[in-house]
Amino acid sequence: MRTERNLTRLDRLFARLDREPERPVHLDVPKMSRHRVVLLGSTLGFYLAIVVAVLTTSWLVRFDWQVMFFRPYQQWPEIHGFLDYWVVLGQRGPTAVMVAAWLGWRSWRQHTLRPLLMFGTALLLLNVTVGAAKIGMGRLGPHYATAIGSNEMWQGGDIFPSGHTANAVVTWGILAYLASTPRTRRYLSALSAVVSLSVGLTTVYLGTHWLSDVLLGWAAGLLILLALPWFEPLAALVEPWLLGVRDRVLGRVPSAAVPTPFPVAAPALVRQRTSSGVGDQPSAREPVAAARPRTPAYLSPGPHTARCERTPVTPTGPRRPPHPERVRGTSARPLAGG
Numbered sequence: 001m002r003t004e005r006n007l008t009r010l011d012r013l014f015a016r017l018d019r020e021p022e023r024p025v026h027l028d029v030p031k032m033s034r035h036r037v038v039l040l041g042s043t044l045g046f047y048l049a050i051v052v053a054v055l056t057t058s059w060l061v062r063f064d065w066q067v068m069f070f071r072p073y074q075q076w077p078e079i080h081g082f083l084d085y086w087v088v089l090g091q092r093g094p095t096a097v098m099v100a101a102w103l104g105w106r107s108w109r110q111h112t113l114r115p116l117l118m119f120g121t122a123l124l125l126l127n128v129t130v131g132a133a134k135i136g137m138g139r140l141g142p143h144y145a146t147a148i149g150s151n152e153m154w155q156g157g158d159i160f161p162s163g164h165t166a167n168a169v170v171t172w173g174i175l176a177y178l179a180s181t182p183r184t185r186r187y188l189s190a191l192s193a194v195v196s197l198s199v200g201l202t203t204v205y206l207g208t209h210w211l212s213d214v215l216l217g218w219a220a221g222l223l224i225l226l227a228l229p230w231f232e233p234l235a236a237l238v239e240p241w242l243l244g245v246r247d248r249v250l251g252r253v254p255s256a257a258v259p260t261p262f263p264v265a266a267p268a269l270v271r272q273r274t275s276s277g278v279g280d281q282p283s284a285r286e287p288v289a290a291a292r293p294r295t296p297a298y299l300s301p302g303p304h305t306a307r308c309e310r311t312p313v314t315p316t317g318p319r320r321p322p323h324p325e326r327v328r329g330t331s332a333r334p335l336a337g338g
Contacts, residue, residue: 029114030177032229040226047219054139054160054212057151064210065149068142072205083202090164090199095171096123103178113242115178117235118228122170125224130166133220134158142207162209162217165200169221172196177225196221 030036053060073080088094103115139160140152153160172195176188200214209217 028182029232030229036226036229040223043219043222043226047216047223050212050216050219054151055153060212061151062149064212067204067211068207071207073207083205087164087199087202087206089195090168092167095167099171099174113239114235117238118178119174121231121235122174122224122228126166126170129224130161130163130220133161142210159209160213160216161220162200162203162213164203165196165214165217166221168196168199169218170224173221173225177228
C-alpha cells in the first residue's frame with residue numbers, strides 16, 4: 001500500500017540549504033570593457049581636478065563658502081526633520097547591514113557567494129581609498145572652519161571627500177552592478193544615482209560638508225564601482241576555497257567524493273551452447289545485475305513489492321478464472337443451432 005509523505009515547508013527549506021552552491025551560468029558578469037575603461041579614466045580625471053581646485057583655493061572654494069553662508073537649513077527649515085532621517089541612507093553601518101542581508105538572500109537563491117564577495121570587496125576598497133584621502137588631506141568642515149575663504153586643508157579634519165556620499169554610491173550602486181539582467185541593471189542604476197545624489201546634497205543642506213566634498217565623494221564611489229570587474233577573477237578563486245573551508249569545518253564530504261549508494265554490478269559473459277554441442281562460444285555481454293532502484297521520497301520506509309508479486313485478491317487465484325476453451329480472437333458464445 002502506498003503512503004505519501006507530505007513535506008513541510010521547513011523540510012523543503014533545509015533541503016534547499018543542504019544543496020551545494022554552484023555558479024549560475026545565465027548571469028551576466030560585468031567585464032572591464034573599453035567603454036568602462038574610458039569612464040574610469042574620465043572619472044579619475046574629474047577626481048584629480050577637484051583635488052587640484054581645492055588645493056589651489058580656486059573658484060570652487062569660494063563657491064563652497066557662498067553656499068555655507070547661504071545656510072540652506074535656515075532657508076527651508078520645514079524639511080530639516082525629514083532630511084535628518086534621509087541622510088541615514090549614506091551611513092555605512094545601517095546601509096551595509098541592509099544590503100548585506102539582501103545580497104545574502106541572493107547568494108542563497110543563486111547558490112553562489114559572488115554577491116557577498118563583491119560587496120565585501122567594494123567596502124574594503126571604499127574604506128582604504130576614501131579613508132586614506134580623508135586622513136591625508138585633513139580638511140575641516142563648514143562648522144569648524146577657521147578662516148573665511150581658506151580651503152581648510154591639513155587642519156586635522158576628515159570630511160574630504162564626503163564619506164556619506166561615497167558610501168551611498170558604492171552601497172546602492174553595488175545592487176545595480178550585481179543585477180541579473182540588463183533591464184534590472186538600468187533601473188537600479190537610476191535608483192542608486194538618485195539616492196546618492198540626494199544624500200550628497202542633504203549633507204550640504206545640513207552644513208556638514210562643503211559642496212566640493214560631495215563632488216569628490218561621488219567621484220570616489222564611482223571609481224570603486226567601475227574598477228570592480230578587475231576583482232572578479234579573484235572572487236572566483238576565493239569562492240571555492242571558502243566552500244572548502246566550510247566543508248572541513250562542518251565535516252561534510254565533497255560532492256565529487258560521495259560514493260554511489262547502489263553500485264552497479266559489472267556485466268558478465270553468458271556462454272551460449274552451439275547446436276553441435278561441441279563447445280561453448282561466448283556471446284555478447286549482457287548485464288546480469290541491474291542497479292537497485294532508488295525508493296521515491298514519497299514512499300514510506302520499508303520493502304515495497306511490485307504489483308505482479310503481491311498476494312492475489314482471492315484465495316484460489318486471480319479474480320477471473322482461465323478459460324482453456326477460449327481462443328484468442330474468437331468469442332466463447334456458442335454458435336446458433338450448434
